[in-house]
Amino acid sequence: MQITHCPQCETAFKVSPQQLELAKGWVRCGRCAHVFEAALYFETPPEVPVPPLASADAPSLFRSVIAPAVAKDQVTTFPAKTEAQDDANAKLPMPWVVGSTLLALLLCMQFLVVQRHWLAAEEPALRPVLATLCACQVTWPREPEAVLIESSSFTENPQGGYTVQLRLKNTQHHPVAMPALELSLTDLQDQVLVRRVFTAEELSGKDHVQALRDVRSTLNFDLDEKVSKRITGFRAIVFYP
Template identity: 30%
Template sequence: MSLATRCTACGTIFRIVEDQLRVSDGWVRCGRCAEIFDARELLFDIEQETPPPWPAAFVPPPAPAMPAPLPPPPPVQQPPAPEPSWMPPPEPEPEPRIDPLPTGWPPADDLRQEPRWEDEPRDLPPEASQPASAPEPALLASEPMPDTPVAAPAPVPEFMRRAETAARWNRPGVRLALVAVSLMLTLLLLLQIAVHFRHALAALHPPLRAGLQGLCSMTGCEVQAWQRIEALSIDSTSLNPLGSAGYKLNLTLRNKTAVDVAPPSLELSLTDASGAPLARRVIAPEALQPPLQRVSADSEQALSFSFSTGSQRVSGYSVVAFYP
């Protein structure tokens, strides 16, 4: 079945599908005269039916059947009319007294000279001889008449509102503005990523260090060595007594990666002969011999640290590297 409808304004016939009628509740817009009308009024099957007449003929509804006349009501006996009785005519009311002049007017015998008009006044300027005409009030075009009813706007179908919204976003100016905003947001995201991962970028790509330092000068940050604890390992350790309850810790720190990393701190834990914890100390990289500033790539560093425990004797120890 192929459906079609005819425009109620210009009579143009065009095809239509059921999905469009279901989405727009039957309302469509004519592509020739832009008239919005209900397509279901003149809907027909273009393959099996002839187009409806245009303009649509008005078919009056069938007149309702007239009910059978009711039988006339029985005559009602009227009471006898009362006989008229004679009454004397009403007396005329006295006429109100009207004064010849209102209160405050001069009496009739007070003679005074009345002003006389001349055709051409001689003592007045030409502008004064013409009466000033009062300006007529003008009605602003933007203000509606107080008694004029304002017509309510016609409802717009949902599919037309969606089409207008899509057309608004497809304008060249709007698309250029969206592209500019997208580029600016992308640049800000890249700058944020560069600031957050500045240590790793400087270690993996040394030529970027100068640019990252310039960026940090504007944002108030600092480019330091990359802290990567999984790249470091302690290969060997030894704890040797020095006399007078003094000890010397010797260890070898190794960097297993191809980039320089930041020096770690060391946690030294001591235990007595029973295995109970005796002391715990954190050793900064600057306190080691020699002091560590950076662990070079693919290198081993021999380090030592001397300390004293007083009268307590150490039977066991452990060393762990970490970043504070």
């Protein structure tokens, strides 16, 4: 046992080595609740002289040593976690770690598969890697809101037939797939007389529109004479089939 003194209220306490080891040397005063390092305030016990051995015929001499007054049951060890306890708490069950890792990998794979077209458009170098990972075709992303009809015209040719001219623009910063076109010819009451769909191949020889670029397209076709006399307007819509 060791005797230490509270530096705040000067109360003396007995502390055992087990208490000090458990609390890593820190104690709490039971009187004023002050926390301090016990070893810094140990009291060195006075040296007690050893009396000479008494002879057989001489009376025995006894010397009593009065120990300094010590306040009992007033020392409180400061709780502290050992390194072994910290390591035990830090460790996670192995099945939980493996399951979490697999779940994270599955989520990453799902994201790559769903967003493969967009990722390939942003980074063309990833196209073969993405195609290998998902074992599927990687094409250009389809974004109808990205392709706008900048200008359009519908005219009747003197030699016969009709011509539609379009200028499409990709407003995105990456390439997008070439859309299809739905052309509707209307009469005076804005009723649709003829509706026709032109594929992406008919609009352009390419399968995509470069980032922030325009594509000009010219479409020629014939109409029945009875229908052509009633046509007064048209509507053009781009879409992905």
